[in-house]
Amino acid sequence: MIHIALIDGHKFTQECFISAAFSMQPLIALTPFSSVGDFAGSSMQSVDLVAYVHHDPTSVGLEDITAILRLIPPQRLIVISHSLFAENDPFLHQFETRLAAVIQARSSSLQKTLSTFFMVHYRSQSASYPKYDPLMTQKYSLPKQKSNSSVTGMFDLTTRERMVLDHIRQGQSNREIAEILNMSISTVKSHVHNIIVKTGTTSRIQIALLAERHVT
Template sequence: MIRVLLADDQKLVRVGLRMLCESDPDVEVVAEAGDGQEAVRLAAERLPDVILMDLRMPGVDGITATERIMAARPSSRIVALTTFDDDDHLYPALAAGAFGFLVKDSPPSVLLAALRRAAAGEPPFSPPVLERLVRHAVRARQPRPGRAPEPAGLAGLSPRERDVLAMVGEGLSNRSIAERLHLGVSTVKTYVASLMRKTGTANRIRLAVLAARHCDTLAGETPGVNA
């Protein structure tokens, strides 16, 4: 059973999310919070497996609540709920420790699948959100003459690992990467897990942002050729 905490200041949204969650026999809504302060308290009391967190709430907002929950319980899996045009809150939520990102108008099947993925330890994200995070990371890079120094976390990566990392930075799924590189999906999963370990990134979203920030150091490899 996946235990879920819903945090959103709009009661109608919480009602809709609860009905959706309860349509799945493997999901149980253990608590609802109408603001960030209540979300922090209920997260500590009910110990949910997954927290669906609205980023825009009065008083203590979703970003601050995420930060406080992660400080108290770093293993928490908080999936941030965002609107399509809410770019200003995405990167702060990632920095606060959000485990995944979903747009609020995601289809019900996508949201339920995201809950299962989060509970299983695989960060869920809506592709448009990941694309916006990657664009933000690219814009945030400081312009330098020539090629930027390669971060220590990227040192020693094989050409194939660089190929995979660059494609993660493009927002491609494991299946798409596998098709491009003529690999099995399970092999790509192994590469991604290894890359997260070597670069010290907590999840795929952070790995994609890292790749976007240092895309110039990954350039020059030819997908499908390097071994």
């Protein structure tokens, strides 16, 4: 069992991660924290890994990352970021000997992220695994559940519904989806309702997990 502290200020993505781990990777045990302060005040600092989710696309979360690194040994922190990309080399190089991995949230699925948790954990126990790679989720993944068709083909979703579905899969809120797709929030809600009806699901978390299982 791999014990991971998940620091994420968004309750929805917390629940998505926990549900995905339970259904896809039961060997991962996630304990959620809403902030770095909550984690610091807990007794969880001896966990195998810490996953920090940074949602703000306008910053890199430098203060939070620095604070977490003061609490745990090197190579135990995985940063899941909406703002860190390859062009942020100065930042990545500054922490490359202390971070275990950096995951680009906008281009990584829940399955890839969970796979990275596995890779980082077992890499630390074997010299055969490569050292720090800020883009490692694009190179490594565990076997994925196979499906003969994608979720969009199975449920006859419209183009706009497919776009909304993909953003739900990434853990984004209705307001964030509306801004990205240049829609009103009411239109996004309507698409979400249609997706729920067509897929036979009952919640956004079920939608996200269903899409994750069938994404091609």
